[in-house]
Amino acid sequence: MRSHTLKTWLAVAVAIAGAAILSGCTGRGGNGGSGGRGGNVLRYALQTNPTNLDPGRVEDGDTIDLLQQIFEGLVQWNDKSEVVPNLAEKIDISPDGKVYTFHLKDGVKFHNGRKVVAQDFVYSMTRALAKDTKSPTAMTYLNDLLGAKAFNEGTSQTLPGVKALDDRTLQITLDNRHPYFLGKLTYPTGWVVCKEEVEKNGGKVDERAMIGTGPFKLASYQSGYLVKLVANPDYHQGKPLLDGIERPVMIDPFARQTAYESGGLDFTDVQRGELDRIKRDPKLSGELKQFDRANIYYLALNQLALPQFKDKRVRQAFAMAINKDTLINIALKGIATKASGIVPPGVPGHGSIDGIPYDPAKAKQLMAEAGFPDGKGFPKVVLSFRQGWQHITDGANAIRSDLKQNLNIDCDLRQVEWTQFLSERRNGTMPCFHLRWAADYLDPQDFLSVMLRTGAEENKVGYSNPEFDRLCDQADVEADPAKRAGIYQQAEKIAVDDAPWVCLYHLPDVELHKPYVKGIRDSLMGHLPHLKTTVAH
Amino acid sequence: MITIIRNRILLAIPTLLIVSLVTFFLGYFAPGSPVEAMLGQHSDRETIKRLEHEYGLDRPPLVQYGSFLAGIVTRGDLGTSFWNGGKSVTSMIAEKFPVTAHLAIMALITAILIGLPAGALAALRHNGMVDRSTMASVLTLVSLPPFVLSSILMLVFSLWLNWLPSSGWYSPEYYVLPVAVLAARPAALLARFMRSSMLEVVRQDYVRTAYAKGLSPRKVLAKHVLKNAFLPVLTVLGNTFGFLLTGSFVVETIFTVPGIGYESIQSIVRRDYPVIQGVALLVAVIFITVNLIVDILYSVIDPRVRYEGAR
Numbered sequence: 083m084r085s086h087t088l089k090t091w092l093a094v095a096v097a098i099a100g101a102a103i104l105s106g107c108t109g110r111g112g113n114g115g116s117g118g119r120g121g122n123v124l125r126y127a128l129q130t131n132p133t134n135l136d137p138g139r140v141e142d143g144d145t146i147d148l149l150q151q152i153f154e155g156l157v158q159w160n161d162k163s164e165v166v167p168n169l170a171e172k173i174d175i176s177p178d179g180k181v182y183t184f185h186l187k188d189g190v191k192f193h194n195g196r197k198v199v200a201q202d203f204v205y206s207m208t209r210a211l212a213k214d215t216k217s218p219t220a221m222t223y224l225n226d227l228l229g230a231k232a233f234n235e236g237t238s239q240t241l242p243g244v245k246a247l248d249d250r251t252l253q254i255t256l257d258n259r260h261p262y263f264l265g266k267l268t269y270p271t272g273w274v275v276c277k278e279e280v281e282k283n284g285g286k287v288d289e290r291a292m293i294g295t296g297p298f299k300l301a302s303y304q305s306g307y308l309v310k311l312v313a314n315p316d317y318h319q320g321k322p323l324l325d326g327i328e329r330p331v332m333i334d335p336f337a338r339q340t341a342y343e344s345g346g347l348d349f350t351d352v353q354r355g356e357l358d359r360i361k362r363d364p365k366l367s368g369e370l371k372q373f374d375r376a377n378i379y380y381l382a383l384n385q386l387a388l389p390q391f392k393d394k395r396v397r398q399a400f401a402m403a404i405n406k407d408t409l410i411n412i413a414l415k416g417i418a419t420k421a422s423g424i425v426p427p428g429v430p431g432h433g434s435i436d437g438i439p440y441d442p443a444k445a446k447q448l449m450a451e452a453g454f455p456d457g458k459g460f461p462k463v464v465l466s467f468r469q470g471w472q473h474i475t476d477g478a479n480a481i482r483s484d485l486k487q488n489l490n491i492d493c494d495l496r497q498v499e500w501t502q503f504l505s506e507r508r509n510g511t512m513p514c515f516h517l518r519w520a521a522d523y524l525d526p527q528d529f530l531s532v533m534l535r536t537g538a539e540e541n542k543v544g545y546s547n548p549e550f551d552r553l554c555d556q557a558d559v560e561a562d563p564a565k566r567a568g569i570y571q572q573a574e575k576i577a578v579d580d581a582p583w584v585c586l587y588h589l590p591d592v593e594l595h596k597p598y599v600k601g602i603r604d605s606l607m608g609h610l611p612h613l614k615t616t617v618a619h
Numbered sequence: 620m621i622t623i624i625r626n627r628i629l630l631a632i633p634t635l636l637i638v639s640l641v642t643f644f645l646g647y648f649a650p651g652s653p654v655e656a657m658l659g660q661h662s663d664r665e666t667i668k669r670l671e672h673e674y675g676l677d678r679p680p681l682v683q684y685g686s687f688l689a690g691i692v693t694r695g696d697l698g699t700s701f702w703n704g705g706k707s708v709t710s711m712i713a714e715k716f717p718v719t720a721h722l723a724i725m726a727l728i729t730a731i732l733i734g735l736p737a738g739a740l741a742a743l744r745h746n747g748m749v750d751r752s753t754m755a756s757v758l759t760l761v762s763l764p765p766f767v768l769s770s771i772l773m774l775v776f777s778l779w780l781n782w783l784p785s786s787g788w789y790s791p792e793y794y795v796l797p798v799a800v801l802a803a804r805p806a807a808l809l810a811r812f813m814r815s816s817m818l819e820v821v822r823q824d825y826v827r828t829a830y831a832k833g834l835s836p837r838k839v840l841a842k843h844v845l846k847n848a849f850l851p852v853l854t855v856l857g858n859t860f861g862f863l864l865t866g867s868f869v870v871e872t873i874f875t876v877p878g879i880g881y882e883s884i885q886s887i888v889r890r891d892y893p894v895i896q897g898v899a900l901l902v903a904v905i906f907i908t909v910n911l912i913v914d915i916l917y918s919v920i921d922p923r924v925r926y927e928g929a930r
Contacts, residue, residue: 131885133702141659216673218657221666235669288704305703306715307788307877332786333881334873340773340785501651501890508655508662519660539663 122325124599124617125348127332127341131306136287137270138210139217143520143608146270148329150611151311152193153273153294156184156203156252157264159605163376163428163524165264169198169274169295169318170252179259179561180228184252190318192276193299200246202274208233208241210271214285222522223269228255259559261566265523268607297322297613306331323601323616342594348617349595349602354473357415357592366594372417373591376426376521376606378529379418379474380583381465381481381514385544388513390460392544395452397581401438402445403488404481410587413476418587423574424529426588428606430563431526433571435578437585442488449489457490466496467516468503477586478516507542518589524606526570531558534577545582623914631907635900642899643684646892652676653701653890674701687896697900698893700886708897712879716901718788719871719878723863725794726801730859734806735852738813739845745818753810760807765866769800769873786875797874801867805859812855816848823847850920857913861906 132145137153140146158168167173170184190198207227210220213236221234227243243255256263266272276293283291289303295318298311311327332338335353342350343366352360352370360366383391383400390396410418419427422437446456454460463485467478475497482493493514498506506512522528531554532538536546553573560566578585595602601614654670655662671677675686690696697708741753760768776796777785787793820826821844829839868880875881879898886894 131881134704136704141657213673216670218654218666218670219661222661286704288706304877306881307875330787330875331877332875334786334875336770336773337786337873337875340778344777344781344785346784499651499888501656501888502649503651504655504659504662505651507660508664508667517660540660 122323122617123328124324124326124612124615125328125330125346127338127347127350128309128329129338129351130333131331132309135289135292135303136215137273137275138206138215138220138287140270141219147608148309149270149273150296151298151327152292152296152300153270153275154296154611155267155270155272155274156186157267157272159268159524159607159610161603161605161610163606165268165524173264179261179559180256182254182256182263183247184254186250186252187318188250190295191316192279192295193293193314194276194279195316196276196278198274198295199249200252201249202277203252204244204246205277206274207244207272209275209280211241217271219269220271223266223271226256226258226260226263226266228257230257259561261559261561261563262523262525262527265525265528268523297611298327301326317613319613322613324612327612348599349593352592352594354415354417354476354592357417360594369594369596371593371595373593373604373609374419374428374606375589375591375608376429376524377518377588378421378424378426379477379516379518379586379589380421380424381516381586382512382543382583383581384510384513384515384542385582386510388461388463390452390454391513393452394580395448396454396460397584398438398579399445399448399452399489400485401581401584402441402448404484404584404586405440406586407440408484409477409480413480414473414587414589417592418589421585421587423578424533424583424585425526425570425574426521426529426606429521429524429526429529431567431570433567433574435571435575437578438581445488457492460489460491462492462494463514464494464496464512465514465516466498466503466506466512469497469499473589474516474518481516510542510544516586521607526567526574527554527558530554530570530573530577534582543582545577545580547576547580550576550580620915620918623918624911627907627911627914631904634907635903638899638903639688639896640684642896643687643892644680646890646895647680647683649890651890653892656889657701687893691900697897700894701891702886702889703891703894708893711882711894712897712901715877715879715882718876719864719867719880722794722797722801722867722871722876722878723860725798726805726863726867727856727860729798729802730805730809730863731856733802734809735813737806738810739817739848741810742814742817742821742848750814753814757807757811760803761811763803765800765804765869766873768803769796769870772796772799786873788874788876793874797867797870797876800874801863801870804866805863808859809852809855812852813848816851817844820844820848846920850917853913853916853920857909861902861909864905865902 128148129144130142132148133142134140134145135149137149140149154168156168156170157165160166169187169190171187172185174183186198186200192198207224209215210217211224211230211234213234221230224230227241229238229240229242232238233241245253247253274295275287279291279293280287289300292300297314297317299314301310301312303309308331309329313322313325315321332341338347338350339356341347360370381404383397385391406420410416410420423435425432449455449457465478465482467474478495482495485491485493507515519529519533533540534545534550535541535554536551550573553569557566557569557573560569598617600616602612603610603614652671654667654674654676657670658666675683687698690698695709699705699707700711703711737753741750744750773785773796776783783795784793826839826843829843867878868884870876871878871880872884882894883898886898
């Protein structure tokens, strides 16, 4: 049987497919975003689809980085990681530390041209705390406001803690002295939204009501796809140097890396697994940049789930048995800072702490004293960690190896899907887990009192030390910054010695930046709004 | 014909009910809650309890399920997403599904245009070079997972040659790589099915009879061989389209195609139950519809089936 007809058909099919492919091939100069070098427009990817465009409800760092170009608050971080005034030009604090009076900058306008007044902040914070808003974050960052809890629960109809004295004066009253309050106020729950735009949109802040005061305005929003911002020429600190920003949504790290290397993005994150290749590449190695961040990666020893961890000697033995230098050099390719304490470097109040040294011999001795000579009788440890973060997986492998080699303790690794991990952590059922805590605001209170004080919601390991609690309670309300820092350092020494956690490392963000990208401002909390960034070629 | 359609529609109702019930309870019993996913590490008991109450998640499961069903039946409302700014699931699907369908249709056409002729040619050149190389290609494409193929094509065409973009969905040049990845496996499977089917048909007595009667090879191929060989492939085509729609989820994520696939994966991670249920129902409706169309086409192509269906 002849097959001319089929051969012809096959040839036509291949020709169509080929024509389709070739018609798309233009010897392109780049891809992603607008499909080529973007002029004076900065292009970098969103790693997930923006989760929530409402500052009162947003929770993840990637979306916050987007929103901070559009919305602002009374205060902000500067590039020295200090809290400085932003929409407020002056802040008065009462002697008892409970009343903050913010004097607003004159002439600040929303993107729709209307002048910002103090009442807008009352509206924004009240809205964030309102029951109907269902904010998952408001009670973490605005809970110190007088009457916040009752208002949020719906048992009170008013929020007495925030009021406008006049158009340019806002007064915030707290339930107690909280020296870290201004740091918490930098979070999006403290940002101002435009009341009439929100109410026109049925009370929601989505892409139709993203009217802020920031250096950029929303130009277009295609969910799951691309967000474009355009410079705000009337910005109160002067027009940004960029004309705009493009944020294509690129979930896959390989896609982001490819887009960067083919010219489609101006900067991107780097996966640890790519570091060796990048460092060997003469061009890419020169484009690697590192940014310190306020985080601590730790191994939690949960006394609630494994009673053997109630013994301090056991916890200290675990801390001494883990070789952090090897973990950092091999699992993390050398890009991390060994952690001696809990509070990361750069956070005000960070002190020099000796920490628990790597000492396998002493570790063995402590285990023997605790009744587990050479690990005998110690139950197998299940080490849980979240799925999807390669450096955590690699770290867990290194830890398991050290525990076996130095203490003869068997350890099973258990990778857990994130939401399930959160549930198990909350229920206190994981005996041992490897996790990160990143600063919500730059204050030791966020690392010590929040995470380890007896009864604190975030204390998931059952740690309790009355002296540590006393010092934290004292420091939490101490007015003198130097004295406060000293008290926190004393508390930290106790916690490090008690070893409810094994403090492992602090991890910076590693990125690739094209040489023509200049002026990116950064703080320990992340990149700052792109006011001074340029992409001049 | 009308009877077949009517019966299928009636059968679809309990099928969709079972799908919605199973999806709902699987989500309900999965560890972790949407509120925990929202709160991240800041999940204090009080806030969790408050938000679960506000979202109605503290109601008994049957009440929650009943409320969901009532919404569909009375208002055609699939609920609102716990994320995405409280957007309605119906509007999310309406916005994103056309993109997924577009991708799946292009992939199906590509798979048909390449797979069917390749399979037919391989059958006609049975045990020859064409047959062997086609089957080798089939084996390779069937074995390669989409994410591996995606990486290879991105590396070659986006990075090394810089011919095509690595992600996005802005214009036809952006369609090429995701369509190629999505079409690869179905094209290979169709080629294999078509080859087997044709090899089976060409051995039949009626084909020999047709030649014996003096019909030209072209006429034998067109009137007898292809038509009969295509019938089993038609069934596979129907399922292929359904799997293309669901298989596009991974491709959409890798190539940043703004379809329902990426949203579905995120909704599972975030325990966004209304979106999960909405998409599950959508997929069920698609499979039911596609199978119905396949059955109708089957009865059109094969008169014997038509006769049996008309009883």
